[in-house]
Amino acid sequence: MFPEKYFEPLNYFAENLQDILDKDNPNIQKVVEKGLMLYRQSFVSQVKFSNEYIQAVVQDVTPVKVTLDLDYISNSNCTCHADGFCRHQLALFFYLLAQVGKVSSWLDTFRKPVSKSIDFNSLGIKRASDLLKETTEKEQSYQEWMKNLHTQFQLIMEANSEKPYMIAEMYYVYMRKIKLNSPRQTEWKLLYSVVSQVYTFNQLFLLSEKQDHSAQTINRYYRHILHDLISGIQNDLNKLSNFTFPFAFDDYLKHLRVDVENLLSIQPVLEFESIQLFRILWTNLFTNKSMRQEELEKRLTQESSSSFSEKIGIIHLLFLLQEDSEAMNRIQSHSTNITSYMLYWIDYLSSRRLWRRMDDYIPLFIQELKNYLAEIDDDDFCHEFTNMVIKSISPYCKAENKEDILEKVFIQTLPYSFRRYDDFLYTKNQLDKWIDLYTLAGYGIDYLGKDQLKTLQEYDSTLLISLYHRSIQDHIDEKNREHYRKAVRQLKKLRTLYKKQKNQQEFEQFLFILLDRTKRLRAFHEECRKGKLIHAEN
CATH class of the missing domain: 1.25.40 (Serine Threonine Protein Phosphatase 5, Tetratricopeptide repeat)
Known part of the structure; x- marks a missing residue:
């Protein structure tokens, strides 16, 4: 069944594709027909939905992998590496369009002859309505964004806030509605998406506080929405990093910074999510050094009354400003509850290959792993966390030839790292330790292969x-x-x-x-x- 939340993006994608494809070009017409033929022969398979991306395998002479980005058509790609929109991407597009019964109507529109008209734009002449539209887009300020978001949230989300089971359903309606107000330029559209998602995150927090929702209610009905928002913001910021920010962004970023000032004051039940969003924004969006320094000084003046979340925020700003000695002193002053938050910083350093800085943070991180995992009463989470730790630290150990560090991680995270440690020792031919590991884990000879x-x-x-x-x-x-x-x-x-x-x-x-x-x-x-x-x- 085609997920309902993709209806609006798919319609938007279909309209954009009509504009992008040159209907009068015989080569484009052939590509469309070939794509339609691949779809009709049922050569589209393994369709997967992931946020705004849709992936599939299309069987041609050789199978190819296709990805469609319903929000940003230019980000769509195919492993055939053909120029422009290829037949495989069109095959997947037709497959999706068929789920909502619109293939024939899209083809009818595509095949309509384009009426020949004078291109006034090429002559420097514009209609009054076009000029009015451009003016409106230029005048759309941050405050107007906020006004529209607030109106839609009140009409759609607040109206059903007393029924927590309705929040998720109304959220998707609300998100489709606010996307209609997106700017046309890609970088502005991305910034609007970030701003709208941050606003929605804050409003959901206020809603939970107003309705006095318990952790159980949030977990059951809409914590996954908060995680989707954080993931969406991260994805948009990753795309935004490919653009040079125009000067006009400055005013919007200044207002957004004010709006997230109280992000770390969120009630403890949403502590992890608020810290994660704070760090994502200050890592990827507020990148100006003087801005970070100003924020740090401001928070240090209020430190005496800071909550745990706000103290993590201070450490993160110190980390970004590369004041590592002070950051580590503050980390050491906390108990094992800071261990899970350290993984973000280890990931940051590892992804940027900042090995010298990792030399300082790794020992602090490893020494608390065992105690941290001992306090968690959830084996699935412990296994997942252990895998993330090993994945994050492995590049550093390999690059710096520090296998002893990786072995320490394996030992500190037992029994959750058993399989990884087992493979490590066997591959390194350290069979004495390997047998000791099996004995410690209580595994007999029946677990060994021939x-x-x-x-x-x-x-x-x-x-x-x-x-x-x-x-x-x-x-x-x-x-x-x-x-x-x-x-x-x-x-x-x-x-x-x-x-x-x-x-x-x-x-x-x-x-x-x-x-x-x-x-x-x-x-x-x-x-x-x-x-x-x-x-x-x-």
Whole structure:
């Protein structure tokens, strides 16, 4: 089923595509027909929706991957690397359009002959309505943006705020409505999108406070919306980084900065989201050094009454200004609750390959990992957090040849890093540590593959023998036929290992003691007779 939230963007995309494609160009007409043919032959598959992006695989002579950006058509791409809008992108477009039943009407519009008219613009002549429209767009100020956003929020969101289960549904209606007011120029459209999403985030916070929504209510009905807003702002800022900011942006940024001053005063139930948004804005949008310095000085004067969120904000500004010594002193003054927030700074340094600065932050981060994970009562979160930590630190360890640092991370994050640490030790041929890891985790020889058993036997058969001893006892302790059979099979393999060492007598002594100790377990002895092990007792 086609998600409803994509209806409006798809209509906008379809209209833009009509304007972009040259209808009188025979080559363009052929591309459209080929795209239509690929769609009709059902060559579009694996369609995935991700925010404003839609991805799919189109089977041509060779399969290609297609991405459509419904908001910014120029960001759409295809792995065929053809110039302009290719047949594969059109095939996916027609596939999406068919979900809302508009393929034939779009084609009718495309195939209509373009009426020949005088291009007054080329002569420097414009209609009065066009001049009025341009003037209106130029005069659209930050305050007018805010007025429109406020009006729409009041009409759509506030009207249903007493019913928390309606918030998510109304949110998508509201977002479609405010997008209609977007400027036409790409950079202005991106800035408007950022401003509108920040405004919406703040208003949802005020709404939750006004209605006294509990953490449970927020989690159930609309915390995911706050995460979508943060993700959307980050995506828009990433796109905006490709543009040089015009001077006209300055006034808008100044007003936006005022609007986010109280972002860190949000109630504790939304603490993580508010800190994350604050850091994204000051990292990617408010990049002027003097602006950051001014903000830091302002917050330092109010530090005595600062909340935890506001203290994190101060540390972040110090971090951005590269005042690392002061930032680390403040980090050390906090308990393990700051550990999760440090990951953002580690990610920032790692993505920019600032290894020298990472030398200072990494030890602080690693030393608190174990205590932090011990306080979290959610295994899924701990696994996810551990994977993010390893992913963030690995490039630094590889670039600086500091595998010992990576190993410390593995140890501090056990048991959640078991599989990664297991692979690390086995690949590095550190088999003594590898076996110790399995023993510590309580995993027996049944968890090892044939290749691993062979490698271990070639490296040191005594390690393998010790594993078999422990595994045999574990199976016997289960006290059922299936495990007794497994114990007997492993006893026979153990006997083979002792034979290869020419130490069969030691195995016979071990078996004699084992059988004597388990003489009450008649089922086990019966399995030993079936496996022809009992004769060893004599």
